[in-house]
Amino acid sequence: MWAYGQPEYLKHVREDRLWWGKTGNYKLPKLKRFRSEAPSELVPRTLWQAEEVSQTRTARQEMKLLFADEPFSTPKPEKLMQKVISLATNPGDLVLDSFAGSGTTGAVAHKMGRRWIMVELGEHCHTHIVPRLKKVIDGEDQGGISKAVNWQGGGGFRYLRLAPSLLKKDQWGNWVINPAYNAEMLAEAMCKHMGFTYAPSQTYYWMHGHSSETDFIYVTTGSLSHDQLRLIGEEVGGERSLLICCKAFMADAEAFPNLTLKKIPRAILGKCEWDHDDYSFSIDLLAETPDDEPLEDQ
Ligand SMILES: C[S@@+](CC[C@H](N)C(=O)[O-])C[C@H]1O[C@@H](n2cnc3c(N)ncnc32)[C@H](O)[C@@H]1O
Known part of the structure; x- marks a missing residue:
């Protein structure tokens, strides 16, 4: 592969600027460049020799x-x-x-x-x-x-x-829970985002994690009615508190003193970047060096 056109190549030959390696074994020559020709403001200040690095x-x-x-x-x-x-x-x-x-x-x-x-x-x-x-x-x-x-x-x-992004935009541009998440993954991810330790209880279906001995979290993709919330609130009781992260609720959020209600997308939208799984900084944007064949040991 030619890096330069023929006239340029012949000029390099005339000026003895081509280096074929100590034993002449390079398949492609290196172009000799001299310090005197380098723009003064861009001269490297250190040199790492091949013997060292x-x-x-x-x-x-x-x-x-x-x-x-x-x-x-x-x-x-x-x-x-x-x-x-x-x-x-x-x-x-x-x-x-x-x-x-x-x-x-x-x-x-x-x-x-x-x-x-x-x-x-x-x-x-x-x-x-x-x-x-x-x-x-x-x-x-x-x-x-x-x-x-x-x-x-x-x-x-x-x-x-x-993990894949927890939230995705649906076809109408609304944030929804990524269908790739099953119930356990969702509960674990929400615990992490809300600062709770994931520790699902065998006894209470609504106890997915805790932030203290008396403060718990429940994560569900369901929509909770006033009656459902009342029953959960009774089970939680006066000594404990529960954060409920759900898809929707049909109740007055203030009606249960021991429950805090939050809709999942809204509760965590501000906490991360969502819906792109590569967080792309593309290295393709960086300029490519045409032929990066190294310098031979000198
Ligand atoms: C030239 S390699 C880096 C070599 C490496 N640093 C070493 O010690 O040898 C660049 C790598 O970055 C990866 N890459 C590109 N975009 C990335 C991103 N957004 N996140 C993570 N890795 C990425 C590419 O897949 C590629 O494997």
């Missing part, structure tokens, strides 16, 4: 040892992430990579004794990140920085999946 070529080899396929064309070497993490954090600190990809940042953070959180939207989570981190924990991953930090394995992680 390695290069994409090495990262590809690291990937090949871990995975049959290459998930990314320009993976980062573990040594590079080791330098970044050692500059910015201390052992025990939390490292967040919200675009986890193949999980290099988390794997390096783990081997360096940092805690980590990785977030990944795509399939890489179960195809790459989880198997990779399992190998790290079992001490099977002896690639990357493992030898340098004498990595022997250890530690652990939890793998959580984000």
Whole structure:
């Protein structure tokens, strides 16, 4: 693939600007650029040499040892992430990579004794990140920085999946409860959003969770009538209070001193962003580098 047209290429040849690697083994040449030609205000102030932080070529080899396929064309070497993490954090600190990809940042953070959180939207989570981190924990991953930090394995992680959006807009633009939620999921999600501990009772159908020993929550997609609410109110009694989150109620909300009535969508609309499950920051918006072949060790 040609990065430049033929006249430009011939000019580069005449000016001896093409670098084919130390042994001339590159399939594509690199263009030599000189500091004297760089705009003065944009000159980098630090230089990380390939001997210190390695290069994409090495990262590809690291990937090949871990995975049959290459998930990314320009993976980062573990040594590079080791330098970044050692500059910015201390052992025990939390490292967040919200675009986890193949999980290099988390794997390096783990081997360096940092805690980590990785977030990944795509399939890489179960195809790459989880198997990779399992190998790290079992001490099977002896690639990357493992030898340098004498990595022997250890530690652990939890793998959580984000639930779908709890609220969705229906065809008329009204907020409704997402049909993907069953009764238990809905009760658990509402407990979380309303600050209650989910702990469904075996005895009382209306007791889904609690915020104290005497304050409880009941979540239902039903519409509650005045009589139903009166019966629940009697069971709750004067010593306890109950928050009822329901689809609708046909009663005076103030009629029962021990009950607080809330309609589900309205009660939680302000608490989160709803109805888009990717919370998309699209990395496609970032400019793409046409050919990101790395620099050879100098
Ligand atoms: C180039 S990779 C990042 C590499 C990684 N940070 C590392 O340590 O090697 C970018 C990843 O971000 C993921 N991604 C894109 N948009 C996302 C989003 N909104 N939330 C989570 N992950 C997202 C992509 O699926 C892709 O796997």
